[in-house]
Amino acid sequence: MGSFSFPKSERLYRKKDIQELFDKGSSFYLYPFRVIVQKLAPQNTNQVLFSVSKKNFKNAVDRNLIKRRMREAYRLNKAELPSASGWQMAYIYTAKDILEFAKIQDKMAAALKRISGHEQA
Secondary structure, eight states: GGGGOGGGGGOOHHHHHHHHHHEEEEEEEEEEEEEEEEEOOOTTTEEEEEEEOTOOSHHHHHHHHHHHHHHHHHHHGGSOOOTSOOEEEEEEEOOOOOOOOOHHHHHHHHHHHHHHHHHOO
């Protein structure tokens, strides 16, 4: 049951780490996400950041709704990645409208499969 949690240790929040991820990380696009990933030491936990553009969604209520859906989709599908593989990830929501949770969850699962496949290659 604990594998479905999302503790603070899995959140990417330090400004230095975020800047390093955006500077040195590689990215790919999988609608509705632009995903930026960086591999760290294997003993580290996976860390993730979720972002929604203020330009596309003026109301904070809408941005928060999308981020809640993204966090929930990640929490339910994070088992695709090994727990101590040491990835830093940023998910940037690029769609112009609010998608249903089922679509966000499907795309999140596909993105995590792509990252885990990236690890084995």
